[in-house]
Amino acid sequence: MSAGTAAVQWADRLGLGEGIRVVDGRVVLVDILTGRLLSGPDDRTAPLTELAGLDEPLGAVAPVHGRPDHWIAAAGTGICLIAPDGRPEWLARPEDGAATPMRMNDATADPQGRFWAGSMAYDADEGAGSLYRTGHDGTVTRVLDGLTVPNGPAFTADGTAMYLADSAKGVIRRYPVDPDSGSPGAPDTFATFGEGSPDGMTVDAEGGLWTAVWGAGTVHRFRADGTPDRQIPLPAAQPAGLCLDGDTLYVTSARHGLTAPGPLDGAVFTVRVDVPGLPTAAYRQGGSA
Template structure:
């Protein structure tokens, strides 16, 4: 059963169609509006207001910082993976979805503690099995790591980088894989959780400092927290039917949630917004592409004590 959340703050009422990919990077919250190709940052000040960092002419699924390139991002964008410069230009690494039989785009993704970037793809029409998960190694090589997915979301990694969680939203399934820490190979995916239609569909995810998994439940207006053994520990409601991503800053005990207006008949200020919710746990630092976890912690320094 879902438990109402006592205190939900609408931090940004942006009217975003499909806000997603919320990450804590260098003491700020970074997120995208996928279909409009926009990238935003939000700083923790007294009256936070988002600043647009980039506007692209193709959908922007997610970004991760690039090690040793301040202001640059690796992006799951359009039909592939590209470097997004501080000036807003795209330097393509590969466009694997140009070679697929149905029109497709990149979706959610994240950098792992070993400095690899993982991102999924999906067909615009939701063709079952048309989606894939790609791994971009620190040298820029793009590899298809999994296929046969429909709408991959996440992934999320444990702090040691050896376990990956991946949601297939359309299938209502959260998968778990072991990750080879050196080469990035994946074990055969196993079902971590299977959701019924009435429970919503798993979307963006993150792992907290206690190794528990937080999941945005598209269509259910809820956030779930799972123990690593698969037990559902808690469900909290949010005032928007389509939460899309969850982010736990390393300090401040706040959960930051993006939501979507897409498919909502009567949207409120909380749909297509950024929400903030007090929680009793924290997350870990966001990882950069091309950097090991130890290097990334040095790069991050000491993040701000509280989220927006």
């Protein structure tokens, strides 16, 4: 497999850019700590466009099936729906009242139309985080606990396996998932990292797993059997989120936490790759897959 060099997209430098995906031909992403949902205009030298702004952190969104410009979001201490006017409708706030201050982090929809979102302590307290699953009826259920900084998740095309990174532990685990019930089974360790932390992830059409590696300035691809395939260097220290749209890999990065950020820290990048991605899954509200 070969890949091109990274190209900078749009004029913004984000504090904590993550949750990038392509929905109906439009690139959307978040700047977590500022609570902004953003879209990338066709002019790749222009600033990003703000679609919604929340008064609390916004970890990631997924589109709502059949409802253009509606989103389900991991935000603040829970899960909400965001209407086109930017107004949030809260489904649940499961991290309200936690022993340590918590926020939602990365999230995605699975191929069956459920929404999965991780939580973490602001201070990344060990074991304080959880993974939540939102069903078609809007019920939010904690399915995993004891996590520290959950990132991903990412699903195989048939939804029978889920990859979940615990960034603070430097590990990606692969969980079997019952596609009908959405219940995860006992995980295997898929990959471990000695340098940098696995962050956002996506699965491609060959079943390969891509992950941004925070702190290492790289993106890694693994084959479906866990064999390392390649690394792509980026001119930013903290790659955070990524997605595939055809043969284009989009990667977000972050300036947050850097004492002397460089000119491209916080930028969004694209890289040409050989294997296309899977379609962006949507949350299916009130129905089944």
